[in-house]
Amino acid sequence: MKPRQLDLPQLITILIDEHAISMAKLSRIHNHLLSSDLHRASEILDELKKNISQHIVDEEATILRKALDMFGKEGSKDLIEVFKEHRRIFDLFDRLSRTLEECYQDADLFKEIRRVLSDHYRKEEDELFPKVLRRYIDKRTR
């Protein structure tokens, strides 16, 4: 999977939209399970996993590379720490795929994914993306 070729402000806008979209899809998956539509639930889950893979490729290729260019390795530590959570996010979605059928009654995995994602998204939206964007715009207008 290749990173999307977009300029940084445009990419960040899309990434933030995708955070909301992924939370909505997660709810739809859960609702389909609750109404016993395993087929539709697994279709949306496959779609969501693809979306998240592309999303993470863009963050780790484009956002991280830009941050390293602008802040160096020391200055990008906060970003590197948060991006380490991507592994955990992939693992959680793999677990959801493997156990989707059993998740009819069990909302715990959904709760955990929701918690991990919203915490991760909050750090990106409130701290990391604004920091990267600010420096990027600063450099462009100087």
Ligand SMILES: [Fe+2]
């Ligand atoms: Fe991320």
Ligand SMILES: [Fe+2]
């Ligand atoms: Fe993200």
